[in-house]
Amino acid sequence: MSQVSSTSTGTRAASCVIEPSQTLTISASANAGRQEVLPVIEVAVLIIAAVAPLLLQDYITVYATRVLILCLFALSFDLVWGYAGILSLGQSLFFGMAGYGVALLSRDFNVASIFAVIPLGTLIGFVAALLLAGFLLLGRHASSIVFVSLGTMTGAYAADRLAGGSYYLGGQNGIPSIQSMSIGSYALSEGPAFYYLALVILILVYLSSRFLLRSQFGLALAGLRENEQRIAFFGYKVQHLKAIIFAIGGAIAGIAGSLYAFHEGFVWTTMLGVVMSTQVVLYVLFGGSGTLIGAVIGTAIVEGLSFWLSDNYRDIWPIILGVLLLLVILFRPLGLISLVLGERERVGTFGPSPKEIRNAAS
Amino acid sequence: MPLLEAAGISKVFGKLTALDGAALTVDENEFHGLIGPNGSGKSTLMKCLAGAEVPTQGKVSFANTDITAFTPTERARAGMSLKFQITSVLPALTLYDNILLALQAQSSLLDLVFSRTRGRLHDKVMMMLDQFRLADRAFDAAAALSHGQQQWLEIAMALAGHPRLLLLDEPTGGMSLEERRVTGELLQPIKQHCSLIIVEHDLDFIRDICDRLTVLDQGKVLASGTVAQIQANKNVQEIYLRRA
DSSP: OOOHHHHHTOOOOGGGGSOHHHHHHHHHHHHOOSOOOHHHHHHHHHHHHHHHHHHSOHHHHHHHHHHHHHHHHHHHHIIIIITTOOOOSOTHHHHHHHHHHHHHHHHHHOOOBHHHHHHHHHHHHHHHHHHHHHHHTOSSSOOOHHHHHHHHHHHHHHHHHHHHHOTTTTGGGOBOOOOOEEETTEEEOTTHHHHHHHHHHHHHHHHHHHHHHTSHHHHHHHHHHHOHHHHHHHTOOHHHHHHHHHHHHHHHHHHHHHHHHHHHSOBOGGGGSHHHHHHHHHHHHHHOTTOHHHHHHHHHHHHHHHHHHHHHOTTTHHHHHHHHHHHHHHHOTTOGGGGTOOHHHHHOOOSSOHHHHHHHHO | OOSEEEEEEEEEETTEEEEEEEEEEEOTTOEEEEEOSTTSSHHHHHHHHHTSSOOSEEEEEETTEEOTTOOHHHHHHHTEEEEOSSOOOOTTSBHHHHHHHHHTTTSOHHHHHTTHHHHHHHHHHHHHHHHTTOGGGTTSBGGGSOHHHHHHHHHHHHHHTOOSEEEEESTTTTOOHHHHHHHHHHHGGGGGTOEEEEEOSOHHHHHHHOSEEEEEETTEEEEEEEHHHHHHOHHHHHHHHHHO
């Protein structure tokens, strides 16, 4: 490819005419070579996750299972915030509602089959998110980011209080001693088996999300995230795009919530509340929003650090963790992943490459 | 019947009256220039036409439909397109993806999710890029383009959806003389299928490509007519002399 057209129009430096917020983009894209680092990171993370239970003590495997489930939860937030720019501060609403839903399924109907639990949890998260999106996002005109974040946060707060005051939902104690999840006649208790189940589900959700985000729907989302007004002027139904991705995010949070309920063996009000919602924001910001692997890495590192710090610095560990989080968010606003991942590759490509199109045509 | 008819458009921001009963009529296949001193309300009028601002008063009709209350999305789907004053190409995307993003705006959700449109639109993307002399940069990031090229990319994006009316807010801002000349050339073929409203400071440029002009001053229409009529108009000469 020749660069003739650029010389004919002068070699004016692009950076001097572009707004400051965009200069970062340019330097990063200039640095990013042809080499792709994302697949390398993904495979490395996968290998570590696959062998971990073989190396870890059993009680740490249980902890690691919880981390995997939280990774799923982080993916749900990453999808809505990192990919669609919807600042949901109430993502736990869908996580917790699904958790409570499947807990009731187990308590009141004595059903614990994975083939009932996961679909129900997914459905609860999806429907709840769709309803909330209808209320918060589907106005005739775009709703402000403050309205949406406060709206979602209020939802989580209210659900937390309502569950705490409901006798049917067990009040502040939640719903204890949920039976083990079953696959056929096999009862799945915590440990390596549950770990690998969570890992398989995480991989499936991860790959589906990646398929979605790398499709042309993902291209529309990239446009949405970068300049919402601009793509509305192209004729995109921006609010619909947002509602769809929000509902998908809700569904993923629902899967996570139902796994979490059965893994812990009980559900309680915190699962619905604002603290849980904020935690997932931290995971994603720490690892790197707008990349799926960033959400996974962020969750694993934050949770891993908490585990290690709370063991070794019993009194001051939350302060150390807080300072670390602040430092990352201050100096790497795109998260830890941005240390190795250039902007160009983060944004990536969408749909089949033009080369594949040409091959298909010929 | 004109393609676009705006009548009695007023826009008040707090105590500032940006537009005070402005009117504008544009026919099919007409290139219409909007000129006037700084602060005369040109950009505000464009925004009211495109739906980026809601006029305090007045009515906008487009292709026999009252679109005053339409959202930008609805206006775009009715055949109106806007290029912003500030370049807003998506810098991290390739030129190819920028154009595709504009082209596929009205595709169905399933087509998008399964990337069915990409194969279908490939030739069209390359044609648009070719028309704006950007084909050899198709797979570079838009951020790597010169300012002038970014403006062309934007115009190409604005034209992608086959609009019947294109609104251009200062398309040649920050361009070199040569780039301006080329921009004029690039816009000419559009006339066969599209009308144009163009806000521009460069009077030579606007004189060369426009059929009719409307002059705004302090939110009101000072004069409207053919280029020759406007050039002969005493009031218009006065405000431009006053400014100079």
